[in-house]
Amino acid sequence: MRERTILLITLLGLGLLAVGVAVVVVVEPLPEIATVEAQLLSQGLKIFFGIAAVVFLGVEGLLVFASVRGHLQGKSQAQVSSGLEMVWIGLPAVLVAVIVIYSVNLLSDIEAPASDAMVVTVTARQFEWEFYYVDAAVSSDTLVLPVGKPVELLFTSADVIHSFWVPAFGEKIDAVPDMVTSLTVTPLKTGIFRGVCAELCGAGHETMQADVLIQDPAVFEAWLTSSR
Known part of the structure; x- marks a missing residue:
């Protein structure tokens, strides 16, 4: 019963994650696109919103999963894992670095002057x-x-x-x-x-x-x- 409950919660979380990412990809963040630069900006916003959706739903999903699992297993105190701590410190740092590099390149493409303009x-x-x-x-x-x-x-x-x-x-x-x-x-x-x-x-x-x-x-x- 416990394993089944955990599995259902996991599947529900994955489903919400998929829906969130799909909405971000399908919905156009800008009211209208009339230039190449607006198109680049829209693509960038979709990527940022997609990352935000994955992070938000992933973190909230893990929080619910851990809470329910701990409750079902009768644990009154969380167990500390140094390896897991390194993961949740290192992963956001890498993600932020990737976002910064992508943002700099995106702004460079948008603001790049054309020689024949x-x-x-x-x-x-x-x-x-x-x-x-x-x-x-x-x-x-x-x-x-x-x-x-x-x-x-x-x-x-x-x-x-x-x-x-x-x-x-x-x-x-x-x-x-x-x-x-x-x-x-x-x-x-x-x-x-x-x-x-x-x-x-x-x-x-x-x-x-x-x-x-x-x-x-x-x-x-x-x-x-x-x-x-």
């Missing part, structure tokens, strides 16, 4: 955005980007600190007076997205928005030519 300077001011296409000498209040082409966005502010955020890009970046910050994006699909200011910047903060259009390369080139 199109440069767009972005000037933030209360309460609007100005996008300037350097090579074409075109200015616009709408951010228009071509699919498949890396774009380096260079941000600054004409007054106070702002923050540019397009949820489908997976990243946001501050626009700071007298400073240039950069964000590289590589659009994956066409569509209309919304960019907003994510830093409280004054009475009109909620109105500081911009349309973001991602177009096929030919359509983008036609727009760029007509805007000159």
Whole structure:
């Protein structure tokens, strides 16, 4: 009877672990993905959530298993194992090291500048955005980007600190007076997205928005030519 109870608890724990990992893998952590960088970020979040699910359910499962087993065997005091102590100290240390190394590589991939990137300077001011296409000498209040082409966005502010955020890009970046910050994006699909200011910047903060259009390369080139 005791062995059967322990087996059932073990199977239940493994089942919960499998369900938890499956949910993490299937559920998309970002509301929408429109760039390569957002895709990389989503993959990273799934890995982190998966690790967290395994650790949480594994630890809680072992806790329940040990409690029930000790109760069924009539043990009033836990037995100390130096070998087991080394395992639960060493395993988390190795896991943290792996996560740190993966995180550094992931951030490097996301933030890596592309040598052939199109440069767009972005000037933030209360309460609007100005996008300037350097090579074409075109200015616009709408951010228009071509699919498949890396774009380096260079941000600054004409007054106070702002923050540019397009949820489908997976990243946001501050626009700071007298400073240039950069964000590289590589659009994956066409569509209309919304960019907003994510830093409280004054009475009109909620109105500081911009349309973001991602177009096929030919359509983008036609727009760029007509805007000159």
